[in-house]
Amino acid sequence: MRDFFTLSVIVATVASGIRLATPYLLAGLGETVGQKSGVLNLGVDGVMQLSAFFAYWTMLERGSLILATLVGIGVGLVMGAIYAFVTVVLQAQQGISGIGIFLFGLGFSDLMFRRQVGSPRPVPQLPEYGIPFLADIPNVGDALFQHNLLTYFAFAAVPVLALMLRSTTFGMNVRAVGENPQAADSLGVSVGWTRAFAILIGNTFAGLAGAALVLELGIFQPNLTAGLGFIAVALVYFGAWRPVGIMSGALLYGLVAASVLQMKALQIIPRSASDIAAMAPAILTILALIVLAGRVSAPAALTRPFSR
Template sequence: MSDFFTATVLVATLASGIRLATPFLFAALGETIGQRSGVLNLGVEGVMLIGAYAAYITALRTGSSLAGVLAALAAGAAMGIVYAFITVVMHATQGISGIGIFLFGLGFTDLLFRTQVGTPVPIDGLGSARIPGLADLPVVGEVLFEHSVLTYVAFALVPVVWFVVNRTTFGLNIRAVGETPEAADTLGVRVNVVRTWAIIIGNMMAGLAGGTLALDVGIFQQNLTSGQGFIAVALVYFGAWRSSGVMAGALLFGVVSSTVLQLKTLGIIVGATSTIAAMAPAVLTIVVLVLVSRRIGAPAALTVPFERDG
């Protein structure tokens, strides 16, 4: 165990934790926007898978990570339009619809991978973008300033999402339709239009989360996300629908996951113990979620469809 508590290993663990937190942060921030508008999307996992495959196959065919990122965003937007039609226009039950999106994403990406690729083919992953000067700082530089561009973008989005939700007219409308859609409608807010845009934005970020994961590991395989989308949904509750809280939850989950990986790599935990330890991040998230959820309240109109009278 003493091998773990060395400066080199601890710094590597923290840096890896930040990297592992990136997909969760993208997906959870997007889901935060959607839920603040009153729409729950349990299909985040499926959208992440579709975004991951879109990024992978595009990067494989073009050799461009940027093209892969754009493909992931486009795939997320397309799924957002589909989900908005199902839930906002057709008023389908959001929980069941979300599970349907997840199952579709799981099966569809597996089918595409088998027919278009077959055997896993690696692609060039996201390289590290060292920030000159800052990356040379002792300890802090390696932990914070030697990550991919998408990691910096994810954490930069935390204050951006806060500002949009709390300091813009669009954000005010999102919060209004998520709390009292009938009152917002009487004030001239187009409730379903606002919700549709919130869903599309949220799904684009979920698609980007999947794309980040695929480009990070440089490969695609069946069920690549392994439940990360559902954890992202839980992190929205963990963070009390606030971007800063979501970031804290993503970092906690990322660091715990990184710690487990390091302990396995060092051979400190092996065999059955290793299998049990692998569940630690999910178990921790559930425990904290249960404790936190008792003290917070969801948007009042979450999962409630809106239909104008008359």
């Protein structure tokens, strides 16, 4: 165990945890905005798979990281528009619609990969940028300030979204339609449009999460997300619908997973306990959810369609 608590291992673990946390954080932040408006989206994982594939395909064909990222965002926007149409205009049941989006993303990304790519082929990964001055801080710089731009964006988005939800007119409208859409409507707030914009923001973040994942790995294969989007939805509950809470949950999940990997590599965790240790991040999240369950409450109108 002493081997784990060395500076080099801790730095490597923190850096790894931040990398692992990034897609969870992006997807969780987006889902938070949607849920604050009263719309649950269980299709996050499917949107991530679609955006990951199209970002990867763009990278293969055009070789532009910027274009690939924009395509990932664009896929999220398109899927958001579809989901908004289904849940806001058609008022379909949100849980079932989300599962439909997930299945579509899983299947269509798989189909497109087979037809357009075939075998996995590597593409250039997102380069890491050291933040001037901060990256030069011994050890801390390596752990916290040597990451790719999408990682920085994810963490920078936390205070921005928190401020938006708390202090802007749009943010207050989002919270109002998520808590009491009838009251918001009586005050002149367009429940439909507010929810639609919140869904678009949420899916854009999911699209960015998919792009961040695939461009960090530099390769795509079917079912790349492996359920990551569903964990992101759970992290929204873990974070009590607050961006800072989501960040805490994502970091906890990432750091626990990274610690387990490092301990296995150092042979601190014996191979006989390997499979049990692999469950640690999920177990920790579930325990946290159980503890938090009675202390926080979801937006009152979550999953409830609105009609006058």
